[in-house]
Amino acid sequence: NAGVMQNPRHLVRRRGQEARLRCSPMKGHSHVYWYRQLPEEGLKFMVYLQKENIIDESGMPKERFSAEFPKEGPSILRIQQVVRGDSAAYFCASSPPGLEFNEQFFGPGTRLTVL
Amino acid sequence: AQTVTQSQPEMSVQEAETVTLSCTYDTSESDYYLFWYKQPPSRQMILVIRQEAYKQQNATENRFSVNFQKAAKSFSLKISDSQLGDAAMYFCAYEVRASGSRLTFGEGTQLTVNP
DSSP states (O other): OOOOEEEOSEEEEOTTOOEEEEEEOOTTOOEEEEEEEOTTSOEEEEEEEETTEEEEOTTSOSSSEEEEOOSSSOEEEEEOSOOGGGOEEEEEEEEOOOSSOOOOEEOOOEEEEEO | OOEEEOOOSEEEEETTSOEEEOOEEEOSOSSEEEEEEEEOTTOOOEEEEEEETTOOSOOEETTEEEEEETTTTEEEEEEOSOOGGGOEEEEEEEEESSTTOOOEEOOOEEEEEEO
16 A cells, blocks of 8 residues: 655746645555645644635635645645745645544655745 | 643763753643653754653653653653763653643753763
8 A cells, every 4th residue: 555645746936836746645545634844843734625625724725825635636735826834844634534543654754945 | 721841951971971851841630741851963853751741650662761850840861871862952842641732842951972
């Protein structure tokens, strides 16, 4: 069973461009979480999605950031008009469906560098 | 809001010795999980150990064990017989025991293992 996959692993953008980060959850997992890790800091929650639904986006910046998890295909974190402060590692995690707690499994992260 | 505090930005230990990493947290919830994650230079998040708050017995995983003090809201990680491969950033994390709950991370402790 392949783990959580993220691509690209490294992404370089110039200020004002758009960044699209992809996350393919583990097989059978329908819950996806995105976290951001700024340099020298811990991971910060951004958004929690289930298939076709955003469940909790309380950690997302109000502007320029959006996320989706379509019925088919990977989850996408989209950052429009990137700025230098968006440079960070973005991690995706997934967990299986269910009413009880389930462990989150992390992908290897995407390191975004904004020039 | 839940917070997680790691008061030791850096720690070092001699190979084969024992080291303890500290973590405190603040929450009004009664049912939750606590975790220690390891992040080596590859940046992959690796789950080291997990503790359920309703369990009084401290969790252990081979050379890794925790000292969970629920009343004091303290959750320290002890690494015995330290190995060079243990060198990494260690993050303490908290999660409410519910489906789809987010992880809240501390700022991390950078562990160096000296040969």
